Amino acid sequence: MKLSVTVTLKKDVLDPQGKVVLNTLSNLGMNELKSIRQGKYFEIDINETDEIKAVKKVDQMCQKLLVNLIIEDYKIDKL
Amino acid sequence: MKLSVTVTLKKDVLDPQGKVVLNTLSNLGMNELKSIRQGKYFEIDINETDEIKAVKKVDQMCQKLLVNLIIEDYKIDKL
Numbered sequence: 655m656k657l658s659v660t661v662t663l664k665k666d667v668l669d670p671q672g673k674v675v676l677n678t679l680s681n682l683g684m685n686e687l688k689s690i691r692q693g694k695y696f697e698i699d700i701n702e703t704d705e706i707k708a709v710k711k712v713d714q715m716c717q718k719l720l721v722n723l724i725i726e727d728y729k730i731d732k733l
Numbered sequence: 734m735k736l737s738v739t740v741t742l743k744k745d746v747l748d749p750q751g752k753v754v755l756n757t758l759s760n761l762g763m764n765e766l767k768s769i770r771q772g773k774y775f776e777i778d779i780n781e782t783d784e785i786k787a788v789k790k791v792d793q794m795c796q797k798l799l800v801n802l803i804i805e806d807y808k809i810d811k812l
Contacts, residue, residue: 656758660739660774662774662776666760669752672775675775675798675799677796678798679767679794679798682797682798684790684793684794686780686790687777687778687779687780688778688780689776689777689778689781690775690776690777690778691775692773692774692775692776693772693773693775693776694766694772694773694774694776695739695740695741695770695771695772695774696751696754696770696771696772697741697768697770697771698766698768698769699767699768699769699773700765700766700767700768701765701766701767702765711763711765714763715758715763716809718758718761719754719757719758719761720754
């Protein structure tokens with residue numbers, strides 16, 4: 655089963671990387687932008703056919719390694 | 734309007750970063766993993782209420798800056 659994990663910075667955390675992308679796009683002439691925030695994305699292929707169990711395992715991976723829970727949020731989706 | 738861009742490596746491109754994550758998770762005792770591939774994620778807030786126009790503009794941003802079209806694929810979604 656394939657699942658995706660999307661990791662984003664929490665709303666109140668500064669995102670300097672996103673700011674740089676925003677400035678660069680403005681310099682390229684794209685002025686209609688309000689904000690850009692950058693995150694991480696994982697595609698995880700797991701040996702588990704039961705969706706609930708698969709999500710639970712991926713959730714554990716997020717908490718143990720993939721996500722910094724202090725400053726980041728995450729979302730697990732089925733692919 | 735808020736759109737998200739998900740950037741992933743093309744199927745045949747090696748992903749050493751994903752490999753490291755996979756190995757680390759295996760070392761943490763998670764052996765049911767088949768593969769992990771890492772990508773990038775952007776949340777873009779754009780001053781444009783028309784969805785088709787907004788997607789077109791974000792598509793331009795992807796082609797100009799956010800995506801390396803030689804080795805990466807991308808997907809634009811409405812948030």
